[in-house]
Amino acid sequence: MLKPWFGGLLAAVALAWGTPAMAQEDGEDAGPSAEQFVAGLQFKEGDITVPKAHARFQLTPDFRYLEQVDARRVLEDLWGNPPDESVLGLIVPRKPDLLADDSWAVVVTYSDEGYVSDEDAAKIDYAEMLTEMKKSTSEENGARKEAGYGTVDLVGWAVPPRYDGSAKKLYWAKELSFNGSAEHTLNYDIRVLGRHGYLSLNAVADMTELAQVQKGMQELLPMTEFDAGARYADFDASTDKVASYGLAALVGGGLAAKAGLFAKIGLVFAKFWKLLLIGVVAIGAGIRRVFAGKKEKPTVS
Numbered sequence: 001m002l003k004p005w006f007g008g009l010l011a012a013v014a015l016a017w018g019t020p021a022m023a024q025e026d027g028e029d030a031g032p033s034a035e036q037f038v039a040g041l042q043f044k045e046g047d048i049t050v051p052k053a054h055a056r057f058q059l060t061p062d063f064r065y066l067e068q069v070d071a072r073r074v075l076e077d078l079w080g081n082p083p084d085e086s087v088l089g090l091i092v093p094r095k096p097d098l099l100a101d102d103s104w105a106v107v108v109t110y111s112d113e114g115y116v117s118d119e120d121a122a123k124i125d126y127a128e129m130l131t132e133m134k135k136s137t138s139e140e141n142g143a144r145k146e147a148g149y150g151t152v153d154l155v156g157w158a159v160p161p162r163y164d165g166s167a168k169k170l171y172w173a174k175e176l177s178f179n180g181s182a183e184h185t186l187n188y189d190i191r192v193l194g195r196h197g198y199l200s201l202n203a204v205a206d207m208t209e210l211a212q213v214q215k216g217m218q219e220l221l222p223m224t225e226f227d228a229g230a231r232y233a234d235f236d237a238s239t240d241k242v243a244s245y246g247l248a249a250l251v252g253g254g255l256a257a258k259a260g261l262f263a264k265i266g267l268v269f270a271k272f273w274k275l276l277l278i279g280v281v282a283i284g285a286g287i288r289r290v291f292a293g294k295k296e297k298p299t300v301s
Helices: 034-039 068-078 126-139 141-146 207-223 247-252
Strands: 010-017 047-050 055-058 063-067 089-093 106-111 152-164 169-178 185-193 198-206 224-226 273-280 287-291
Touching: 034 068, 055 207, 063 068, 063 207, 068 089, 068 106, 106 207, 126 141, 126 152, 126 247, 141 152, 152 185, 152 207, 169 207, 169 247, 185 207, 185 224, 198 207, 198 224, 207 224
Parallel strands: none
Antiparallel strands: 010 273, 047 055, 055 224, 063 089, 089 106, 106 198, 152 169, 169 185, 185 198, 273 287
8 A cells, every 4th residue: 555755756757659558469369349348347326335445435427436346447458557456446427438538537545554633734835835746856857867767747736735624535636747748637636534544536637627527526525435433533542543644645645646547647648659657655656557549449458
């Protein structure tokens, strides 16, 4: 499980010619088409339980849910991410379709590192935090270049951090630039605090999709809750583990959280480019790999 970090966020990107994850190599038997792949997914609706997180979603008809197996199939087979066992599910808007160029989805993960105190909520200076994060990210670009990777810059808040103390929900969004591209990337995060940890909802899209992603994420906020006994209010100081960090670390460590977050980053680059993203948060996160572009009648391996 990745640990949040307030300090510098190490991420590196490199571009190389490639084909989408859905395509087959020449000479191989074609697998199912992307349309057939999506049609074979088992979408769930309405009341969704997430047992490993002791949480649930009360989804409206505007959203559907893919449980762990199908969620990973989309992230790994359709969008080309490396395997990630921490992914618990995927919340998918009914519109746009998964195969649309402006599609987006929300990766669900859970951290059980303990109760995160919100005592620092009123003391956080998010403007100062942003300045430190931008400086740290920029300073690390030299090391990325020396290692043969591209650059990443934190442009600013796409949506400034906000904490709802009554609902125990924190959300924010960052605007990112990879390799100086004029096309910027949106990274939208929600954290729902619970008794033993927090639930993460993460989405990535092109910055041009900010309006629809922000609308969708705000709609998801009241649909997300922990089960009775696992809620923030159920915390027992005499028995329960307390996390070694507070809210500031959750925001500061949100740049490169999960492989699934970056599943759609390739859309900001030219068709058929392959994006390799190495994301490190605190102790490291491994290699995140995403594919760009779509191909006529692609097939899924």
